[in-house]
Amino acid sequence: MQKGTTRGAGLLALGLLVLGVVLLLSNFLIISGFNITALWPLLLVVAGVVILLQGDLTNNTDARTFGITRGTVESASAEITPGEIDVRVHGLTREGRLVSGQYAVNSRPSLDVRDNHAVLRMDRAATPWLSFADWELALSRDLPWQLFISTSLGAVDLDLSDVIMHSAIVATGMGDIRLTCPREAFEPLQLRSAVGDIHIYTPPGARALVRIDGSPLLTIHVDENRYEQGEDGIYIARAADSLLQPVEISVRGTFGDVYLA
Secondary structure (H helix, E strand, O other): OOHHHHHHHHHHHHHHHHHHHHHHHHHOOOOOOOOHHHHHHHHHHHHHHHHHHHOOOOOHHHOEEEEEEOOOOOEEEEEEEEEOOOEEEEEOOOOOEEEEEEEOOOOOOEEEEEOOEEEEEEEHHHOOOOOOOOEEEEEOOOOOEEEEEEEOOOOEEEEOOOOOEEEEEEEEEEOOEEEEOOOOEOOOEEEEEEEOOEEEEOOOEOOEEEEEEEOOOEEEEEOOOOEEEOOOOEEEEOOEOOOOOOEEEEEEEEEEEEEEO
């Protein structure tokens, strides 16, 4: 059993214990004028804390893993709309597969392949509404990917250091974005956040060019040992491999902080 699940079950048991003690005291008239219906908000409190501790109202082990073979696919897109669920994306270590990962129980990503191009879709509307288990996606490392990720409350963690990127658009309503820069991208990677922090990490040797367009309420934190500042809010990674084409990253935010490391 996972640690979060154990905490969630323990908290639920503690809530039931407290409720039982209150009812006993009421039955023996130690507490006068007690109304059981007044405690119904306690159920919401317990449910909310269980979700915070274990990520779901149900056991997180109910999440299912999946894997899709590559076949004749030469390029791919992933369209992910997780709503309030956190998403993690990274490179696939196992050869011969197009993608693998973790998704909600009783659901599965949809895949459409046309002219050697695959389109993978993961939609919150296609998952059980009580499932809040994190989504995970591991991408094949030997073909270019397009990423389209849009969340309302969830955070997005992208480790693209060993993934070939065609392009990416990542947008969050209220959620952080963490990006490890790829070594190769054909078109700019666009990061957008209304309320949340944006973290960008450029591995040694990677050639990144970060352009930040933010509001006065967006604070920028830069590791000057890793980046030099150019004009018009552009930051260029130091000690980059000159043989690589620069990976352009466009950042736009309203409330929050941007960290370049």
